[in-house]
Amino acid sequence: MSSDTLNLTLRVWRQAGPDKPGGFCDYQLEGVSTHMSFLEMLDVLNEKLIAAGDEPVAFDHDCREGICGMCSLMINGQAHGPDRGTTTCQLHMRRFASGETITIEPWRASPFPVVRDLVVNRSAFDRIIQSGGFVSVNTGNAPDGNCIPVPGHRQEIAMDAAACIGCGACVAACKNASAMLFVSAKVSQLSILPQGQPERAGRVLNMVAQMDKEGFGSCTNTSECEAACPAEISVSHIARLNREYMKALIFADR
Amino acid sequence: MSALLRILGLPALFLSKVPGLGSVIRALSTSVGQKLLMATSGLSLVDFLIVHLGGNLQLYAGEEVFNAYAAKLHSLGPLLAIAEIGLFSMFALHIGLAVSTAAMNSTARASSYAMKQTKQGLFVLPSGGASNWMMVTGLLIFVFLVSHILDMKLKKGFGVSYPPAAADAGDATNAFQNVKAVLQHPPHAILYFVCLIALGIHLSHGIRSALQTFGLNHKNWNFILRWTGFLLAWAIAGGFISVVAWALAVKN
Ligand code: HEM
Ligand code: FES
Numbered sequence: 001m002s003s004d005t006l007n008l009t010l011r012v013w014r015q016a017g018p019d020k021p022g023g024f025c026d027y028q029l030e031g032v033s034t035h036m037s038f039l040e041m042l043d044v045l046n047e048k049l050i051a052a053g054d055e056p057v058a059f060d061h062d063c064r065e066g067i068c069g070m071c072s073l074m075i076n077g078q079a080h081g082p083d084r085g086t087t088t089c090q091l092h093m094r095r096f097a098s099g100e101t102i103t104i105e106p107w108r109a110s111p112f113p114v115v116r117d118l119v120v121n122r123s124a125f126d127r128i129i130q131s132g133g134f135v136s137v138n139t140g141n142a143p144d145g146n147c148i149p150v151p152g153h154r155q156e157i158a159m160d161a162a163a164c165i166g167c168g169a170c171v172a173a174c175k176n177a178s179a180m181l182f183v184s185a186k187v188s189q190l191s192i193l194p195q196g197q198p199e200r201a202g203r204v205l206n207m208v209a210q211m212d213k214e215g216f217g218s219c220t221n222t223s224e225c226e227a228a229c230p231a232e233i234s235v236s237h238i239a240r241l242n243r244e245y246m247k248a249l250i251f252a253d254r
Numbered sequence: 255m256s257a258l259l260r261i262l263g264l265p266a267l268f269l270s271k272v273p274g275l276g277s278v279i280r281a282l283s284t285s286v287g288q289k290l291l292m293a294t295s296g297l298s299l300v301d302f303l304i305v306h307l308g309g310n311l312q313l314y315a316g317e318e319v320f321n322a323y324a325a326k327l328h329s330l331g332p333l334l335a336i337a338e339i340g341l342f343s344m345f346a347l348h349i350g351l352a353v354s355t356a357a358m359n360s361t362a363r364a365s366s367y368a369m370k371q372t373k374q375g376l377f378v379l380p381s382g383g384a385s386n387w388m389m390v391t392g393l394l395i396f397v398f399l400v401s402h403i404l405d406m407k408l409k410k411g412f413g414v415s416y417p418p419a420a421a422d423a424g425d426a427t428n429a430f431q432n433v434k435a436v437l438q439h440p441p442h443a444i445l446y447f448v449c450l451i452a453l454g455i456h457l458s459h460g461i462r463s464a465l466q467t468f469g470l471n472h473k474n475w476n477f478i479l480r481w482t483g484f485l486l487a488w489a490i491a492g493g494f495i496s497v498v499a500w501a502l503a504v505k506n
Pocket of ligand 2: 060061062063064065066067068069070071087088089090
């Protein structure tokens with residue numbers, strides 16, 4: 001019978017501030033329930049640290065149900081841990097074995113500076129969205145739901161792209177710290193739908209320009225992002241971004 | 255890194271000042287634009303390799319056929335020179351962009367992970383697929399290129415004893431015998447073999463990657479595209495390797 005508790009060694013990245021030097025600290029954690037989520041396990045660690053008068057480990061989280069994209073952790077060298085299509089908050093401790101050492105690091109990318117310990121600043125993504133990830137709609141009466149016809153399969157593709165939660169796992173996992181999967185999901189989602197047409201050409205040009213300005217790497221089509229993405233966004237969206245970019249470059253009337 | 259990037263960016267900076275070119279050059283200077291140019295130059299080099307392999311395989315038809323082909327090629331004169339200039343600019347563009355995008359990437363991932371694993375499937379090569387070996391294999395291709403031009407074009411290959419040119423033949427030396435002299439020199443055979451394996455690896459990612467960069471990705475086609483890229487890569491590399499093997503196998 002497998003036991004319901006684990007004894008773990010946690011190797012956690014500790015860093016007091018953005019410009020402070022960082023390093024790993026080892027913590028022993030005994031009696032971790034296998035039914036806990038990964039974040040609950042970190043809560044237990046922090047309670048223990050606080051009780052001992054130590055600084056708790058800073059980590060990001062919000063919804064704890066896989067929709068907000070805040071819980072960005074590199075767990076044993078994998079963005080959001082070992083499972084596909086799973087965020088850190090959805091990862092359960094039963095995935096680990098007693099006696100294991102778990103290495104926990106923040107996302108590492110120059111455009112995502114470490115704020116403290118495991119928390120990074122992902123505002124670069126917000127600025128990319130501001131540069132083009134929107135549609136302009138004149139307000140007024142709410143339009144009838146089906147007055148703009150969109151074929152079902154197009155809705156599905158747009159929805160698949162819109163599943164991106166902006167967590168940054170694609171950047172974290174990519175050997176080039178490239179943000180192409182994120183940007184391509186945002187470009188795709190709007191370029192497929194009629195509402196996205198007016199800003200279509202400008203959107204892709206501006207978002208790519210902003211992506212570069214933030215200092216993300218370039219895409220080498222390694223597909224590591226797709227494997228790491230908790231929302232399972234496909235690299236076919238990167239191909240769509242490339243098509244959009246070429247079209248904008250050649251045909252854009254702007 | 256940033257100094258390197260600035261130097262590599264000089265041609266683009268200069269061209270963007272040419273009236274009427276500015277916006278196009280700027281759009282081609284972004285990360286996506288650079289990848290489009292890399293894919294274009296890479297696929298042009300692949301085209302060249304296919305033609306070049308077609309020429310080399312005529313070695314199998316014997317000395318006369320091959321030398322006639324070589325003579326015909328040289329008789330093109332200025333056309334050949336133009337093609338060579340085009341070829342070298344494709345190499346320069348491709349290598350320049352490889353260095354420039356790699357510099358961008360290492361700046362973006364300034365500090366690395368203590369531990370890194372992947373969720374992708376099994377790989378034949380250590381540390382991931384061919385895509386993680388593009389720089390290494392690209393460099394080997396470059397080494398090959400330098401040696402190849404010395405060996406075959408300038409006929410100054412290190413340690414190779416070329417057959418004496420016929421007194422009345424001018425610069426039309428016996429191409430067939432020259433190829434054999436180079437490839438029968440063991441250090442050259444080894445270098446060529448290793449670098450051609452590197453070429454196969456480079457192209458096995460490069461061709462598919464270029465197609466994705468050009469936006470070719472569709473679930474109905476991906477199986478065919480992936481295998482076309484892989485098989486074409488190894489058909490090219492294998493074709494050249496067969497020439498090396500042939501030279502070692504034939505007598506005198
Ligand atoms: C001279 C040395 C070379 C170097 C240093 C070099 C380097 C590189 C690098 C770093 C990449 C980007 C990797 C990626 O996108 O994953 C690349 C891509 C590529 N290379 Fe090369 N390469 C060289 C020669 C060649 C040659 C001779 C060919 C063709 C015969 C070639 C064909 C390609 C293709 C088709 C791509 C994919 C383009 C893309 O989608 O970005 N390369 N190369
Ligand atoms: S905490 Fe919201 S996705 Fe994990």
